[in-house]
Amino acid sequence: MSKHQTLAIVVVFAAILLVWPRPAHAMHIAEGILPFGWAALWFAVAAPFVWWGLRTINRRRADDSRTPTMIAMVGAGVFLVSCMPVPIPLVGTCSHPCGTGLAALLIGPGPTVVVASIALFLQALFLAHGGLTTWGANVVSMGVVGAYAAYGSFRLLRAFRLPLFAAAFVAGAVADWATYAATSLTLSLALCGDGALWPMFAAVLLAFVPTQLPLGIAEGILTAVAYRFVSTRRPELLNTVANSGAVAGVS
Amino acid sequence: MNARRLSPNATCFVPLFSFVTVADLTASDSEPSSWQGIDETVVERVAVEAGRPPREPLLNTDQGDLLLFLFLLAGAVGGFVMGYCFRGLFPPRRQDTDRDA
Numbered sequence: 001m002s003k004h005q006t007l008a009i010v011v012v013f014a015a016i017l018l019v020w021p022r023p024a025h026a027m028h029i030a031e032g033i034l035p036f037g038w039a040a041l042w043f044a045v046a047a048p049f050v051w052w053g054l055r056t057i058n059r060r061r062a063d064d065s066r067t068p069t070m071i072a073m074v075g076a077g078v079f080l081v082s083c084m085p086v087p088i089p090l091v092g093t094c095s096h097p098c099g100t101g102l103a104a105l106l107i108g109p110g111p112t113v114v115v116a117s118i119a120l121f122l123q124a125l126f127l128a129h130g131g132l133t134t135w136g137a138n139v140v141s142m143g144v145v146g147a148y149a150a151y152g153s154f155r156l157l158r159a160f161r162l163p164l165f166a167a168a169f170v171a172g173a174v175a176d177w178a179t180y181a182a183t184s185l186t187l188s189l190a191l192c193g194d195g196a197l198w199p200m201f202a203a204v205l206l207a208f209v210p211t212q213l214p215l216g217i218a219e220g221i222l223t224a225v226a227y228r229f230v231s232t233r234r235p236e237l238l239n240t241v242a243n244s245g246a247v248a249g250v251s
Numbered sequence: 252m253n254a255r256r257l258s259p260n261a262t263c264f265v266p267l268f269s270f271v272t273v274a275d276l277t278a279s280d281s282e283p284s285s286w287q288g289i290d291e292t293v294v295e296r297v298a299v300e301a302g303r304p305p306r307e308p309l310l311n312t313d314q315g316d317l318l319l320f321l322f323l324l325a326g327a328v329g330g331f332v333m334g335y336c337f338r339g340l341f342p343p344r345r346q347d348t349d350r351d352a
Contacts, residue, residue: 028290032306033298066340073336076329083325087286095289126321128313131305187294191301200297207293233341 028123028138029186031131038190043136046117049144053114060111064240074103075115082119082142083127086218088211095211097219098142101150101175105168105227108241109147116143141182149178150223164231165224172223176216180208 034042060067081099088095103112117139123129130138150171157167188201230237295305312318 029294030290030298030305031308033294033303035303069336069339073333073340076333076336080326080329080333083322085286085288092285093289093292094286122325124308125310126312127325128308128311128318132309183294187297191297191303193301204293204297207297208289211289237340 028120028130029134029141029183031124031133033131034134034137034186034190036133038186039133039136041136042134042140042186046113046136046139046144049110049113050117050139053110053112053117056108056110057114060240066237067240070237071107071111071115074107074112075118078103078112078115079119079122082116083123083129086215088214090214091210093211095215097215097222098146098176098179099219100142100146100179101172101219102168102223102226104147104150104175105154105171105223106230106238106241109151112147113139113143116147137186141186142179145182146175146179150175165228168227169220169224171220173216173220175223176219177212180212181205184208 057067057071078099081097084096085094086096087093098116100112100116103115107115117135120130120135120138120142121132124132124135124138153174154167154171157170158164162170184201184204187204188197192200298304312321
């Protein structure tokens with residue numbers, strides 16, 4: 001058995017765990033938690049990013065016929081990963097990675113917002129996971145903040161000549177942590193009422209830390225391994241993103 | 252399996268896979284009340300304390316085994332799409348071509 005077949009077996013078993021039928025609960029803000037005004041505001045914030053992402057995908061499709069396949073693969077990955085409950089043994093709780101960090105490096109942040117928004121919509125509609133009224137807030141925290149935080153940190157670190165593996169690791173971890181920071185801010189803004197915003201934000205963020213700290217590191221490792229795999233096997237797949245300015249200095 | 256060494260990618264996957272497996276088995280053996288998601292332990296708790304508890308989703312699929320079925324279906328479809336596209340983008344290297352070369 002070749003090393004690639006062995007790797008494929010490992011990936012298949014990991015995928016079986018990914019699809020194991022158990023509901024996951026994590027950063028998704030459930031239906032009804034946000035007041036109408038805040039829910040509408042987050043829809044308005046998310047909309048231009050989704051529009052920009054769709055425009056990027058359409059433009060890129062004309063340049064490279066592999067774009068739809070790549071985006072479909074990454075989109076399915078984001079959907080699966082963001083459904084996957086990962087138990088954190090030391091804490092005794094479950095949470096899920098986001099997958100938007102890796103997605104942003106592979107297809108760019110704009111298309112990542114689109115695939116994250118589709119994944120969140122399906123989860124809200126069929127999997128009792130998140131909510132339709134809170135869809136905008138969830139898209140902003142997981143899609144927009146997660147993707148652009150990963151993309152920005154990766155570009156910055158590559159500009160400082162950090163190795164590819166290390167930069168991708170940091171990007172994956174930052175995407176996860178930034179997503180939960182954004183969720184904390186969303187909740188605090190909507191629910192602080194007459195109380196102070198920042199103490200509530202700090203309290204919510206600190207409550208996420210024990211679970212998300214190890215999970216962010218795990219997501220960073222996954223991002224780095226997967227990104228290095230693609231950049232080694234098919235570096236030309238990343239050229240479209242690199243040429244569009246999304247990830248400069250890939251190879 | 253032959254005696255060739257695994258690639259660095261595979262050696263990175265093995266510890267990650269082991270961790271997920273062990274954690275998953277541990278979770279299965281635990282009390283039902285433990286291993287709650289952090290949306291219950293954090294998001295919902297904050298929301299309830301602020302007087303805005305979550306309400307039932309538009310389509311409440313969290314009934315009996317319906318949600319498990321939907322998770323499995325979604326996972327299977329998502330896994331198929333991912334695998335199909337992966338094979339298109341990363342086709343297996345042809346052994347005969349390698350041998351001829």
